[in-house]
Amino acid sequence: xxxxxxxxxxxxxxxxxxxxxxxxxxxxxxxxxxxxxxxxxxxxxxxxxxxxxxxxxxxxxxxxxxxxxxxxxxxxxxxxxxxxxxxxxxxxxxxxxxxxxxxxxxxxxxxxxxxxxxxxxxxxxxxxxxxxxxxxxxxxxxxxxxxxxxxxxxxxxxxxxxxxxxxxxxxxxxxxxxxxxxxxxxxxxxxxxxxxxxxxxxxxxxxxxxxxxxxxxxxxxxxxxxxxxxxxxxxxxxxxxxxxxxxxxxxxxxxxxxxxxxxxxxxxxxxxxxxxxxxxxxxxxxxxxxxxxxxxxxxxxxxxxxxxxxxxxxxxxxxxxxxxxxxxxxxxxxxx
Ligand SMILES: [Zn+2]
Numbered sequence: 174x175x176x177x178x179x180x181x182x183x184x185x186x187x188x189x190x191x192x193x194x195x196x197x198x199x200x201x202x203x204x205x206x207x208x209x210x211x212x213x214x215x216x217x218x219x220x221x222x223x224x225x226x227x228x229x230x231x232x233x234x235x236x237x238x239x240x241x242x243x244x245x246x247x248x249x250x251x252x253x254x255x256x257x258x259x260x261x262x263x264x265x266x267x268x269x270x271x272x273x274x275x276x277x278x279x280x281x282x283x284x285x286x287x288x289x290x291x292x293x294x295x296x297x298x299x300x301x302x303x304x305x306x307x308x309x310x311x312x313x314x315x316x317x318x319x320x321x322x323x324x325x326x327x328x329x330x331x332x333x334x335x336x337x338x339x340x341x342x343x344x345x346x347x348x349x350x351x352x353x354x355x356x357x358x359x360x361x362x363x364x365x366x367x368x369x370x371x372x373x374x375x376x377x378x379x380x381x382x383x384x385x386x387x388x389x390x391x392x393x394x395x396x397x398x399x400x401x402x403x404x405x406x407x408x409x410x411x412x413x414x415x416x417x418x419x420x421x422x423x424x425x426x427x428x429x430x431x432x433x434x435x436x437x438x439x440x441x442x443x444x445x446x447x448x449x450x451x452x453x454x455x456x457x458x459x460x461x462x463x464x465x466x467x468x469x470x471x472x473x474x475x476x477x478x479x480x481x482x483x484x485x486x487x488x489x490x491x492x493x494x495x496x497x498x499x500x501x502x503x504x505x506x507x508x509x
Contacts, residue, residue: 216277218410225445228410235412241448242405242418243322243333244455251401251457259297259397264290265387273370277377278409279310279443282367282385292387294338298402299417300345304338309390311335311371312408312444313436317355317429322408322444323420330424331355331432333444334390335408346407347417351391354424355432363389368431372438396423403455408445422459 217223217231229236267290271282284292284306292306313332314320321330332353339346359365363386370383388394399422406414436442 215410219278220440220443228412232410232412234406234414235410238406238412238414238448239451240404240406240414240453241412242408242416243324243445243447244403244405244450244453245324245327245447246401246403246420246455248326248457251455253460254298254402254456254458256298256398256400256402256456256458257296259394260295261388261394262291262293264292265391265394268384268386271383271385272380273367273374273383274380275374275377275439278440279312280371280374280439281308281310282383283308294347294349297419299347299419300340300343302340302342304340304345304347306387307337307339309334309336309387311353311435313353313432314442314444315436317432320355320432320442320444321352322447323350323352324447325352325422331429332427334425336387336391345417346415347419349391350418350420352420352424353427353432355429356426357429359426359428362426362428362431364425364427365431368427368434372434375438390425392423392425397421399423399459401455401457403453405453422457 218228225235235241269290269292270285272285273280273282293303294306295303311332311334312320312322314329317331319329320332322333324330330352332355334351334353336349336351337346338349367383367385367390370381373379374381391397401418401420401422403418404414405416405418406412407416
């Protein structure tokens with residue numbers, strides 16, 4: 174099979190040809206859309222006994238994928254690139270009804286079917302066409318010093334909000350990620366209202382309605398032109414790759430006491446640690462003189478090494494074993 178090439182720098186995603194591409198994307202769409210649209214209540218994984226270290230048992234890609242998310246973003250290794258502006262449809266500025274559901278892993282907020290206005294994002298070099306919001310949700314940790322999935326120069330934040338979008342034509346998924354800075358005092362926070370409602374959904378399957386203005390939840394999208402971009406994966410099983418990630422540099426703020434309510438009432442934590450970046454390039458949208466673009470340097474890239482002897486340990490016993498094979502091969506071929 175011709176190698177898959179995924180380019181996040183423009184709209185191109187090449188597979189064998191257009192038909193194969195469409196077929197493959199439809200399969201991917203069918204496999205992962207239920208998780209994204211409806212929220213998975215799958216009990217084969219969690220953030221405890223069946224936590225991220227165990228996911229690969231049932232979902233191999235979580236363990237052997239080369240383009241996994243989240244990652245630690247090393248700012249000095251990012252590459253500056255010019256991006257188009259994001260365009261958000263008017264619905265992002267309106268108070269809209271969302272259904273909140275405890276799916277056993279987090280609280281997932283979905284915009285109602287049959288709603289008058291669609292929530293659409295375009296631009297930002299995402300892909301051609303429109304991306305419709307499928308859900309938004311929050312990740313958090315055991316304490317205010319952890320909880321974000323992405324880290325910036327190894328710095329962990331108190332949480333991370335994900336707004337998951339889908340291009341219905343190409344089946345491309347794009348996630349807008351906002352890091353969360355935990356703060357002691359904050360007035361009139363849209364997230365406080367969200368957490369008040371979400372914290373009551375203590376049992377898997379519990380659901381309720383919630384009215385929200387997405388722009389408020391996105392910190393009024395201030396500095397929305399300052400972000401990082403890379404090619405990654407879902408951060409939950411099945412860890413599907415080929416996701417366009419946008420991680421905004423300016424964090425949103427949530428009160429530490431609100432995050433504590435989530436821990437106390439719902440889940441102690443629900444985040445995945447950064448995964449190997451491997452050879453991927455992380456782009457940044459803002460030119461900074463102090464940041465040298467040295468993404469091609471070896472120090473910026475880590476690669477999982479796989480070789481003939483991958484996983485083999487060159488111990489005394491294994492060296493004996495290799496010699497035995499060589500001697501047997503020579504003997505069998507009459508060379509001795
Ligand atoms: Zn997420």
